[in-house]
Amino acid sequence: DIQMTQSPSTLSAFVGDRVTITCRASESVKTWLSWYWQKPGKAPNLIIYRASFLESGVPSRFSGSGSETEFTLTISSLQPEDSGTYYCQQYTSYPWTFGQGTKVEIK
């Protein structure tokens, strides 16, 4: 199975800060990578697909980049409603696997 590793595990930032989350794959996933945002007890929501494409309805302050084994999710100006846990997920080979998550907190 492809292992996905995110960093940091938690981050705390102020409203308006630029925030970056990194995701590394144990082998190349090309650009078959998605990012999800999840609130506790709720289903994840797709925010980025194919590494850099913004899902419909997702604010433009979110962006994704990367390919092969290194990916980043950036929030250009953190908003209070962005708190939660963010997961990367590869879908190049079965089983599709997730990172361990990055919990984003607002200071």
Next chain:
Amino acid sequence: QVQLVQSGAEVKKPGASVNVSCKTSGYTFTTFPLYWLRQAPGQRLELMGWIHTGNGKPEYSDNFQDRVTISRDTSASTAYMILSNLRSEDTALYFCARVSYSYGLDFWGQGTTVTVSS
């Protein structure tokens, strides 16, 4: 609009089985596979298996191969996941999600809490 609605919370004793359903609407059921995933408290999302909704063929992750059964009823646009021989470690939030090969998992059920306790 696309919706996936799961059955309600369950409390089970160790050794029992649980059956979780995922009723879909808003799209052609047989066009997209469905995944089943779970999330134990404080843990990452874990794939349990999936079903090709067109031909009904399930595939299971190694960790659940012996205990999970996934099926579907095309007339009801519904998928089912049965997890047997439950143990306390199976206490988790269980999700179904629609598979899109372009997007990943683009629509999700609301989640079903399964609690295993004696």
